[in-house]
Structures are given as structure tokens and as C-alpha cells.
Amino acid sequence: MSFDITKMIDLDTMDFLVDVEAPEIVERFHPGQFVMLMTRKEGERIPMSVMKAENGKLTMFIRKLGKTSKELRDGMTRFENVIGPLGHGIEEKVYGNVVVVSDAVCGQAENYAICEALSKIEGNRITSIQTFPSKKEIYPEDYLTTELVDKHIITTEDGSFGEEGSYIVPLQKMIDEGEEIDFVFGGGKLPTMKAVSTVLAKNNIDNLFTTRQMMVDGSGMCGACRLYIDGEMKLACVDGPMFDSRKVNWDKAIKRYHMFKKKEKEANDYYEAHKGGCGQCQK
Amino acid sequence: MPKIKPRIPMGEQPPMERITNFNSVPYGYTEDQAVEEAARCIQCKKPRCEPACPVTIGIKEMNLLIAERKFKEAYLLVKEDNAFPACSGRVCPQEKQCEGACILEKFDQPIAIGKLEAFIADWGRTHKVEVEEIKANNEDKHIAIVGSGPAGLACAAECRRYGYAVTIYETLHKAGGVLVYGIPEFRLPKAIVEKEIEHLEEMGVKIELNHTVGQNIYYYELVSQNDAVFLAMGAGAPKFMGIPGENPMDNVYSSNEFLIRANLMKAYKFPEWDTPINCGNKVAVIGAGNVAMDAARTAKRLGANEVHIIYRRTKEQAPARKEELHHALEEGIIFHELVNPIKFHGDDDGFIDYMELTRMELVEGEDGRISPKPIEGSTFYMECDTVIEALGTVPNRLFLDRAPDIERDDRGVIIIDENHMTSVEGTFAGGDASSGAATVIKALGEGKRAARAIHAYISTHDTSHRQEVQRVEV
Ligand SMILES: Cc1cc2nc3c(=O)[nH]c(=O)nc-3n(C[C@H](O)[C@H](O)[C@H](O)COP(=O)(O)OP(=O)(O)OC[C@H]3O[C@@H](n4cnc5c(N)ncnc54)[C@H](O)[C@@H]3O)c2cc1C
Numbered sequence: 001m002s003f004d005i006t007k008m009i010d011l012d013t014m015d016f017l018v019d020v021e022a023p024e025i026v027e028r029f030h031p032g033q034f035v036m037l038m039t040r041k042e043g044e045r046i047p048m049s050v051m052k053a054e055n056g057k058l059t060m061f062i063r064k065l066g067k068t069s070k071e072l073r074d075g076m077t078r079f080e081n082v083i084g085p086l087g088h089g090i091e092e093k094v095y096g097n098v099v100v101v102s103d104a105v106c107g108q109a110e111n112y113a114i115c116e117a118l119s120k121i122e123g124n125r126i127t128s129i130q131t132f133p134s135k136k137e138i139y140p141e142d143y144l145t146t147e148l149v150d151k152h153i154i155t156t157e158d159g160s161f162g163e164e165g166s167y168i169v170p171l172q173k174m175i176d177e178g179e180e181i182d183f184v185f186g187g188g189k190l191p192t193m194k195a196v197s198t199v200l201a202k203n204n205i206d207n208l209f210t211t212r213q214m215m216v217d218g219s220g221m222c223g224a225c226r227l228y229i230d231g232e233m234k235l236a237c238v239d240g241p242m243f244d245s246r247k248v249n250w251d252k253a254i255k256r257y258h259m260f261k262k263k264e265k266e267a268n269d270y271y272e273a274h275k276g277g278c279g280q281c282q283k
Numbered sequence: 284m285p286k287i288k289p290r291i292p293m294g295e296q297p298p299m300e301r302i303t304n305f306n307s308v309p310y311g312y313t314e315d316q317a318v319e320e321a322a323r324c325i326q327c328k329k330p331r332c333e334p335a336c337p338v339t340i341g342i343k344e345m346n347l348l349i350a351e352r353k354f355k356e357a358y359l360l361v362k363e364d365n366a367f368p369a370c371s372g373r374v375c376p377q378e379k380q381c382e383g384a385c386i387l388e389k390f391d392q393p394i395a396i397g398k399l400e401a402f403i404a405d406w407g408r409t410h411k412v413e414v415e416e417i418k419a420n421n422e423d424k425h426i427a428i429v430g431s432g433p434a435g436l437a438c439a440a441e442c443r444r445y446g447y448a449v450t451i452y453e454t455l456h457k458a459g460g461v462l463v464y465g466i467p468e469f470r471l472p473k474a475i476v477e478k479e480i481e482h483l484e485e486m487g488v489k490i491e492l493n494h495t496v497g498q499n500i501y502y503y504e505l506v507s508q509n510d511a512v513f514l515a516m517g518a519g520a521p522k523f524m525g526i527p528g529e530n531p532m533d534n535v536y537s538s539n540e541f542l543i544r545a546n547l548m549k550a551y552k553f554p555e556w557d558t559p560i561n562c563g564n565k566v567a568v569i570g571a572g573n574v575a576m577d578a579a580r581t582a583k584r585l586g587a588n589e590v591h592i593i594y595r596r597t598k599e600q601a602p603a604r605k606e607e608l609h610h611a612l613e614e615g616i617i618f619h620e621l622v623n624p625i626k627f628h629g630d631d632d633g634f635i636d637y638m639e640l641t642r643m644e645l646v647e648g649e650d651g652r653i654s655p656k657p658i659e660g661s662t663f664y665m666e667c668d669t670v671i672e673a674l675g676t677v678p679n680r681l682f683l684d685r686a687p688d689i690e691r692d693d694r695g696v697i698i699i700d701e702n703h704m705t706s707v708e709g710t711f712a713g714g715d716a717s718s719g720a721a722t723v724i725k726a727l728g729e730g731k732r733a734a735r736a737i738h739a740y741i742s743t744h745d746t747s748h749r750q751e752v753q754r755v756e757v
Pocket residue numbers: 374375376429430431432433434435452453454455459460461462465466494495496497515516517518519542573574577604679681682713714715716720721722723724726
């Protein structure tokens with residue numbers, strides 16, 4: 001199978017939008033599920049959120065950090081492999097008053113997929129809160145959830161657009177104003193998820209958040225993605241990727257996220273040193 | 284005592300050299316060495332080795348043919364009973380099977396049957412010996428196989444010989460099961476496995492990679508689209524100790540994760556290959572089976588200064604292949620017997636720092652079974668920067684959760700009858716999936732036997748009427 005990249009748009013200073021041909025996966029995809037991506041034969045199996053799955057193509061946001069995005073920028077035209085869909089999707093049903101929140105590249109993708117699915121179901125009232133670092137990182141209108149939802153809020157971490165702070169600020173305001181929230185979906189940065197989990201616990205709001213865990217196989221064979229939900233070991237790839245944020249041990253999850261930090265830098269440096277084709281590195 | 288010619292020693296990379304690379308440890312017999320070794324076989328009237336072989340290879344005749352330099356005939360003979368001799372020759376626990384039963388074992392010099400098997404397999408492969416294969420055309424009948432480990436591959440080969448249209452569904456991006464993701468390169472070169480699989484594809488077996496049955500293709504779909512289904516998912520989910528401090532602590536791996544990173548994802552070639560692995564300087568491997576030895580020896584090759592095996596029983600009780608344990612010790616791996624970790628302690632960043640352990644003693648229980656028990660007050664500490672838990676594996680519930688019709692025991696091991704059929708008519712199972720973690724050769728044998736049962740079933744039943752199964756999706 002060929003996983004041709006059919007579209008690549010530079011969204012802002014932080015992320016790319018990529019369309020890849022993967023009809024088999026598209027056919028079976030449910031919002032909330034994820035895929036794994038191998039850019040090349042020697043590639044890592046990288047878990048990826050999906051923004052859209054239609055017309056045989058998967059749309060993903062890819063952060064311009066790390067090696068993968070450099071490969072993209074350097075003209076990669078196809079992926080070696082796209083695997084999925086993996087994990088559980090959300091239940092596509094009437095939730096009532098739903099809030100969908102996100103503050104990082106992966107979360108923005110899930111946010112879109114979830115808003116799109118739930119907006120098609122009569123009886124859902126959706127508020128989407130999307131947080132970006134600053135004004136210049138806000139996605140173009142087409143890739144925001146503005147048109148899909150009843151209420152769309154943008155916040156920026158530095159306050160250069162919209163409200164200042166994370167998605168918790170408007171969420172807290174909604175709660176304070178006495179709005180009945182039936183369900184919250186979310187994803188993005190782990191520390192924000194940890195912070196929001198206490199807000200949701202305090203107000204007893206049901207929710208599902210995508211835990212960002214490192215993965216290797218994505219099908220329950222390695223245990224790399226294990227996390228503790230109410231003290232019980234679960235696998236993000238098989239049981240997740242979404243869990244009730246109130247039950248997740250976030251401190252462990254956050255620490256674990258940095259396990260390969262040093263290695264990432266090494267991979268980057270290696271790529272930078274070897275991509276040029278000068279042959280110097282072969283000597 | 285009769286004079287027994289000693290075994291022809293196998294050339295090997297010296298220990299201090301081989302821990303710096305991932306190349307095969309044994310060099311393999313040369314033709315002359317193989318001939319000489321095979322000629323040591325005394326050609327027993329009633330060979331004890333053959334019944335001790337899970338796939339009853341004609342060992343006696345193989346030895347004779349090799350001794351007579353009839354390599355091609357020897358190869359064809361072995362292939363008749365075993366589709367993947369290059370693999371089993373290298374990884375079988377021969378000391379518990381053929382070589383353990385060899386009459387010369389009494390003099391501590393059994394015929395090196397495994398090494399001869401590997402030799403003849405390599406000879407046949409490099410000399411491109413054609414094996415007469417597909418016996419009939421039954422391509423209107425379809426067989427789906429779940430999993431491409433030894434059980435799935437052996438079943439596929441045999442079903443294809445009967446002429447059926449065969450498709451293997453494999454969740455990973457590479458076929459071979461434990462042979463490619465678990466057992467390291469230095470013990471079983473991946474090029475050999477790849478060749479065997481290529482050959483299968485040339486025979487017409489279709490392999491659908493990246494297909495996780497129960498996730499992106501469902502069991503009920505396989506049942507409705509095929510005349511028979513063979514379940515060979517192995518028992519590939521990791522077990523963890525479940526002791527305090529583990530919840531996931533950095534640089535504490537399951538052996539599966541460590542080995543998948545190292546083998547399948549080639550983390551030992553990082554950063555040329557993208558998948559990273561953190562392997563520190565002082566590594567503790569918990570367990571003493573093949574998996575533990577593989578993990579320990581891999582850690583050594585990844586540059587660890589000290590690698591410790593932590594085992595709650597004695598060295599003699601270690602379930603690993605004899606050769607594995609021997610190789611590990613040669614490579615400087617330190618074996619601690621009768622000890623067990625009880626707590627992991629991490630540093631401020633969440634990385635493992637040291638372990639708390641207790642000493643163990645073997646105690647006879649009321650049922651007469653001897654088992655290790657902690658010795659009170661014997662707690663001690665051991666510094667380490669990497670821990671690999673090699674405690675064995677269990678069936679992966681991903682598939683089982685979405686195939687409720689398949690009866691299994693409380694460990695998740697699929698229950699089969701004497702014809703390898705599961706509780707669903709037309710669905711068969713074999714290998715670790717239906718036996719619990721076992722061996723490559725058992726999986727190969729069961730795959731083949733199941734294929735025969737499938738052939739018998741399809742030949743005698745109207746498979747167009749299929750048993751209804753529940754449609755469970757994610
Ligand atoms: C590190 C290690 C070292 C070992 N060393 C030895 C040794 O030296 N000698 C020996 O005899 N035995 C050894 N064993 C045991 C031996 O490898 C197994 O007993 C044997 O591989 C079992 O074969 P199998 O075909 O049943 O399963 P596996 O080899 O486990 O293959 C199962 C396959 O199914 C796939 N799969 C699982 N679930 C699904 C699904 N839902 N959909 C699609 N595909 C799926 C898996 O990805 C895998 O490829 C070792 C095992 C390990 C882990």
C-alpha cells in the first residue's frame with residue numbers, strides 16, 4: 001500500500017497539516033481513535049491523532065518539532081506506513097451540553113474530529129475551547145472548529161489574542177456562571193490535563209481526556225503505554241487512548257513523557273548532520 | 284566404558300568480541316564439520332531422539348545422509364517434518380528434547396542435532412533447493428490465519444500445500460512473531476527468518492501486515508469470509524511484578540518492550556534508526572528464562588557495564604536453554620539466585636535508582652511442591668539504572684475481548700479439542716495462543732497439525748454454512 005502525502009500545509013509557526021492516502025483506515029475510523037505513523041523503513045512507530053478521515057484520506061497535524069517534521073519539510077512525499085485505526089473511539093451519541101478543549105497539536109486534531117462527529121447529532125450543544133501559545137500560532141479559520149460548534153472560544157497562553165491562559169479559564173467561568181456541563185472531552189498538554197482534572201473532579205463532571213503516552217507496538221504487546229487508572233494498570237493503546245481525567249495518575253504520566261528527551265535531541269542532531277547528502281558523514 | 288568421540292565444537296565469536304556487536308554468536312558448521320559430527324551418530328536401532336522431537340524429524344536418517352554428504356536429500360527429509368528448520372535448529376531447547384534423549388548424552392557427548400539441523404537448513408537455503416510444494420488446487424477455499432509467528436507460518440505453509448487460498452493477518456509491520464520481535468539477531472539472524480517468509484509468499488501465501496484482528500479487522504469478519512480460521516496470536520502480553528514503585532517508573536521495561544525496541548525497531552542502530560532505547564550502565568533483569576537471557580545479552584550489547592540476572596530460584600532451576608545461560612555467563616552476566624525484588628525506588632525525575640530485594644529460600648509446601656519463600660529480615664538494596672522485567676507473558680486480551688465466542692481458560696489460553704478446534708466450529712487454534720507460552724518447535728508442530736485438521740474439516744464439511752459469532756467491535 002502506498003501512503004502518499006497528498007497535501008501539506010504550513011499552518012503557522014508551529015504545525016503542519018498533512019493529508020495522507022489511507023482508504024482502508026479511513027473506512028474504519030471513529031473520532032477519538034489514533035493511528036501510528038512510520039515515516040520510513042527505519043522509522044519509529046509514532047502515535048498520531050487524526051483530525052479528519054474522509055475521501056480515503058487522513059488529515060493530521062504534525063508539530064514542527066523533532067525529526068519527523070524536518071523530514072516533511074525536506075520534501076518527504078509518502079510515509080512508509082500508517083497503521084490503524086487504534087484504540088477506542090468516542091461514543092457518538094447525545095451528551096447534552098458538551099465542552100471540547102485542547103491546547104496542543106494532537107489535542108487540536110481530536111478536538112476537530114470530536115466536534116465534527118458530535119455536531120451531527122441532534123441534541124448536543126457544543127462549546128469548543130482551543131488554546132494556542134500566542135496569536136501567531138492560531139490556526140487558519142478552516143482548521144479551527146469554529147463552524148462546527150455552537151460556541152467557539154480561543155485563548156492564548158500569553159494573552160495576545162482572546163482570553164489569557166489555558167482552556168481552563170473559560171471552562172471555569174462557565175462553571176462559575178452556573179452553566180450545566182454534561183461532558184468534557186479534551187486533549188493536549190499533560191500538565192493542563194492534570195490541572196483540569198481537579199476542576200472536573202471538584203464539580204463532578206464526566207469527561208474523557210486523551211492521555212499522551214509513549215507507545216511502541218500500539219496493540220498491547222509491550223506495556224510502554226501503561227498508566228494507572230484508579231490504581232489499576234491500563235494500556236493507553238488498548239484501553240484508551242481516552243480516560244476519565246479524574247482517575248489518571250498524572251504525575252507519573254508527566255514524568256514518563258520525558259523518558260527519551262535526551263534521545264530525541266540525539267536523533268535531531270543526527271538528522272541535521274546527515275540529511276545534506278554531502279557524504280561527509282559516510283566517511 | 285566405550286570410547287566416545289567428542290562432539291565437534293562449534294566455532295563462535297569470542298565473548299568479549301561478540302558483546303560489541305549483534306552478529307550471530309555461532310559461526311555454523313562447515314560441511315566437513317557437519318559430516319564429521321553426523322558420522323558420530325551410532326544409528327541406534329530404535330532411535331530415542333526422534334520421539335523426543337516435538338515434530339518427530341527423521342533425525343537418524345538426517346545424520347546418515349549428512350554423514351554421506353547427501354545434503355540435498357537430508358534437507359528435503361527435514362523439510363518434510365519441519366517447514367522452518369533454520370529457526371528451530373537455533374532456538375530449540377535441544378537438551379530437553381532430541382539431544383537430551385540421545386544415547387550419547389549418557390557420556391555427555393550427545394550428537395549436536397540442533398546444529399546439524401541448522402546446518403542443513405542453511406545449506407538448502409543457500410543452495411536454493413526446491414521443495415516440491417503445492418499438491419492440489421483448492422483456491423476456492425479460503426483460510427484466514429491470525430498471527431505470523433511460528434504457529435501461523437507453519438499452518439500457512441501446510442495449508443498452502445493443500446492448495447488453499449491462505450491469508451495471514453499480522454498486527455505488526457513485519458511478519459515472524461517472536462522470531463522477529465523477541466529473539467535477538469545474535470541468536471537468530473533476521474535475514475534467515477525473512478528468507479523463510481519470502482519463500483512462503485512465493486508459495487502464494489498472502490500476508491496482511493498492520494492488521495490487528497479485533498481492532499481494525501474483526502474476528503466475525505474473518506469467520507464470515509473464510510472456510511476456516513486459525514488463531515495463532517501467541518501469548519504476547521507482558522506481565523509486571525506489581526510491586527510498589529513500579530507504576531510506570533522510567534527505565535523499567537517489560538522484556539517485551541525492551542526486546543521489541545531492540546530487535547523489531549532496531550534501537551541498537553539508533554539514531555540511524557529512529558526508535559530510541561535507554562539502556563544504562565547497571566542493568567537488572569528479573570527472571571531467568573530465554574527471554575531474560577535475551578534481554579540481558581541485548582543490554583550487554585547496548586553497552587551496559589554490568590548486567591545482573593535476578594532470579595528467585597536457583598541457577599539450576601533457570602528455565603532458559605542451557606546454551607543461552609552458558610553464553611550469558613560467558614559474556615560476563617552476573618547471576619543472582621534466590622533473590623526477589625520487592626520495591627523499586629526512583630530518583631526525583633522518575634527514573635529507577637535502586638531496588639529493594641529480599642533473599643529467598645526453597646521451602647517444601649504441604650502439597651510437597653518446593654517453592655521459593657522470602658527470608659524474613661533479609662532485605663537488601665541494589666543500585667541500578669535500568670530494570671527489565673522478564674516474568675513471562677500472557678495472551679493478549681485485545682483479541683480475546685472481541686471474540687467472546689472463543690472459550691478460554693482463566694489465563695486467557697484458548698481451549699481446543701484434539702483436532703485443534705476451538706469452541707467455534709471452523710475456528711482452530713495453536714501455538715502459544717492455545718498452550719500458553721511454550722516453544723518455537725511446539726508452535727511449528729501445532730501449526731502443521733492444525734493445518735491437517737483444517738484440511739480434514741474442509742474436506743468433509745459444508746463450510747458454506749458458518750457458525751454465527753457475535754459481532755463485537757471496538
Ligand atoms: C524473547 C523470547 C525468546 C524466546 N526464546 C525461545 C527459544 O530460544 N526457544 C524456543 O523454543 N522458544 C523461545 N521462545 C518462545 C517462542 O518464541 C514462542 O513459544 C513461539 O514464538 C510461539 O509461537 P506462536 O506462533 O504461537 O506465537 P508468536 O511467535 O508470539 O506469534 C504471534 C503473532 O501474532 C501476532 N498477533 C497477536 N495478536 C494479534 C491480533 N489480534 N491480530 C493479528 N496478529 C496478532 C503477533 O504480533 C505475533 O506476530 C521465546 C520467546 C520470547 C518472547
